[in-house]
Amino acid sequence: MYGKAFAPEYQGSLDGLSVNASLDAVLATALERQREAERAGCPRESAHARLAVAEACRRLGRVTEADRAWKGSYRAARSTGDPAAMAWALWSGGTLARQRGALPLARRLLALAAGLADGSGDFLARGYALAGLAETGRIQGDYEAVHALHERLLAEARERGEARHMVWALSGIAQMRRNTGDHEAALAMFEEAAGIAGAAEDARGLAWSLRGVADVRSLRGETEAALELLSRAEGTCRRMRLLSALGYNLKMRGNVLFRAGRYPEARECYREALAEFEAMQEPRGAALARLGLVKTRARLGREASRTAADLDELHRTLGGFGLRHARAMVDRARTELGLTPAPAAP
Known part of the structure; x- marks a missing residue:
């Protein structure tokens, strides 16, 4: 309870x-x-x-x-x-x-x-x-080190009935499951988080949870359902002026559209997300939005040498923040786009 x-x-x-x-x-x-x-x-x-x-x-x-x-x-x-x-x-x-x-x-x-x-x-x-x-x-992508802590905090939140903390912990564990390929478990946990947030009247937690649900449903090919969930969450973000959540919502909309091959629409979402992140001086979000832009422009015909240079720069930027999972995303983008891997950092 x-x-x-x-x-x-x-x-x-x-x-x-x-x-x-x-x-x-x-x-x-x-x-x-x-x-x-x-x-x-x-x-x-x-x-x-x-x-x-x-x-x-x-x-x-x-x-x-x-x-x-x-x-x-x-x-x-x-x-x-x-x-x-x-x-x-x-x-x-x-x-x-x-x-x-x-x-x-x-x-x-x-x-x-x-x-x-x-x-x-x-x-x-x-x-x-x-x-x-x-x-x-x-x-940072250090899942092995923090998974047990997430689980312990979730258990404590359940014991005390702290809805907001339950939503946070469920979403965090779900994100790790999603990133390691366990999409079914991730979807179940994101949906549980959304259900708790809705029942507890936690609009901010609901917006973040719906973003997670939309991400996994998009991976399953449910593009329109994912976009509808993101629109619902975006309304909350704009009403409450949750600018960081809005930036990540827009970036996720770009991801959903990119997966569906709707590259011009994805490009506009990534641009809008980047503007939000730059306005609030949030470098991690800005780097991830730039990665989406680079991939989208490549799909729209940008020359490979410029794409490779942009990916090299993003690899250095994300590495400087210590974001190992995000840096791995850059490596996967190179593979997806058929580009030569960057030289290993000394």
């Missing part, structure tokens, strides 16, 4: 905010609470408000403001000796670092957050920090 989804990152006087609240509304409310807390000389409430500011700005792609806000939240929490609030601030900073492609920094901040949360007894902060570490390893 599980309850309705809630947002534990909205704390103090902000704990009544819905998980589905518009990010623009969250930001406006949190900024007002921050000003009130500073006028009243209340650092604990300032830490809570700055955390909400940081998370709203991060999800809106306003990375400079997000960076300033999580650091301000940490300083305010430290001034009151509140390790749980310090842990939440570090979790926000680690999540931002991962979004910006700084994976070693993300791991460092998230590990510090987990340690502080564990000492404070805040099991939610601990769970979110460990989930952040697991997700960082997953996007």
Whole structure:
């Protein structure tokens, strides 16, 4: 069993905010609470408000403001000796670092957050920090190292009835299953995640889960069904201003169209996704959208030498982020397009 989804990152006087609240509304409310807390000389409430500011700005792609806000939240929490609030601030900073492609920094901040949360007894902060570490390893392609952690966090979320965390863990495990070729298991887990998110009224989790369902159904040749699911998720992303989720939704739409041989449409989706990622300074998403563009342009007749040069550049870029699975995608693209493999890196 599980309850309705809630947002534990909205704390103090902000704990009544819905998980589905518009990010623009969250930001406006949190900024007002921050000003009130500073006028009243209340650092604990300032830490809570700055955390909400940081998370709203991060999800809106306003990375400079997000960076300033999580650091301000940490300083305010430290001034009151509140390790749980310090842990939440570090979790926000680690999540931002991962979004910006700084994976070693993300791991460092998230590990510090987990340690502080564990000492404070805040099991939610601990769970979110460990989930952040697991997700960082997953996007790097280090599945063997993080699969057990995903499974453990899913079991803990089921035991406590935390719908939002169940959706995250199911989607993460499903993504690893999908990437290792177990499409049936992946589809079942993505669909379970979508069902839980819908019942728990977690619109953000539902949008991400539907993207996963669409991906696997597209791999099975169900193009129109996949596009319909992505359109449904896109509406949520635009309504709530979930810009990162929107970028990945558009990239997935490009993938679905590419698999169906609809290359001009795919090219436009990849272009739109790239613009979204560049606007929010999300380098991993931008690199993956560029990969889709390179493959699509090749199918539309671009000369092989330019395609090969672009793939070589992407291989270096993704390798620099430590994204092994994504770099393997570049290698597969070379094979699909009949190009000579790049020289091995020293």
